[in-house]
Amino acid sequence: MRGRISDFVGYYFNYRDNTERGSNIDREKFFASETGVIISKGGTDSFEYSETRGGFTFEWKWGTLQLQKIL
Numbered sequence: 001m002r003g004r005i006s007d008f009v010g011y012y013f014n015y016r017d018n019t020e021r022g023s024n025i026d027r028e029k030f031f032a033s034e035t036g037v038i039i040s041k042g043g044t045d046s047f048e049y050s051e052t053r054g055g056f057t058f059e060w061k062w063g064t065l066q067l068q069k070i071l
Helices: none
Strands: 002-004 009-021 046-060 063-070
């Protein structure tokens, strides 16, 4: 979801529910660009986790400022 509150302020929100399966999965994310995940449900050959991202953008004539949070 993304939108604009005014000509100067925008926002975005992104939620993903992820499942990884396989016989050789990387639960700790040692070999991935992510820094790690909080596993919400796991089995012997699969696990589930979610990602939430959000932020605000402030724009004016000569610049842009973006504040964002990734969980």
